Amino acid sequence: MLSKIFDSTTLGFMAAAIILFIIVWIKDASLAVSASKDGLTLFVRYAVLIISSMLIAAYIQVLIPKDLITSYLGGASGFKGIFLGSLIGGLTPGSPYAALPFFAGIMRMGASVPTTVAMVCAWGLWSIGRIPLEAAVMGAKFTMIQVISSFILPILAGLVAWFLETIPWFMT
Known part of the structure; x- marks a missing residue:
């Protein structure tokens, strides 16, 4: 212990x-x-x-039906799940102390690893809660360029995670 x-x-x-x-x-x-x-x-x-x-995160796990998470964000959801995970991640506000337990809870409920990777990546790149502060500090032009140029990255990260899961020797 x-x-x-x-x-x-x-x-x-x-x-x-x-x-x-x-x-x-x-x-x-x-x-x-x-x-x-x-x-x-x-x-x-x-x-x-x-x-x-x-x-x-624990309360959300109780309130959201597990079959809803599994069908929309689970392993069989494929690209749709990665895309939805990116949107969920980008719309999740808060610090790592708030967001990561939320993402972990969704993954425990049945979200796939690629979907969760996309969520975490989107949250880190363009979380809706961070954009106003970023615009105030870095400027609106920088923020728009950063968000637009990184928009596809969470989806790509989810696809790479999807590929890595297919490699039998990877992380066994």
Whole structure:
């Protein structure tokens, strides 16, 4: 049980946090205390967000009929599922803490890997929740060029995933 929680990545981050705390403490103890409070506040905020997101994903799994997911997004849905997955991903708002549990829940309900790949890719490239911020920061022209030029990429990613699933030796 503890080996699943305290893997090498977790231990590495813990060690880095302790080392950085010591460095900041040596520089100025009050800065170390202030930074620790900020870090713990951020931890609580994201812990609540992650728990809420996972609960929402679980509730969605209960509310959406599994056969609906399987028929429209499952393995037999083919290109139609990849296309729909791209649209769903692009229309999914939120941070990774909110979106990824949602996508994982849909995949557990029967969405195929290629469809889920398309969802995640579309969400990362042109999530509807991110576009207004991107336009405000990067400019409307850049945002339009980015969205239009990357529009086909989630579909291509889903098709590549579909192909990779057909290779018997891949990821076995």
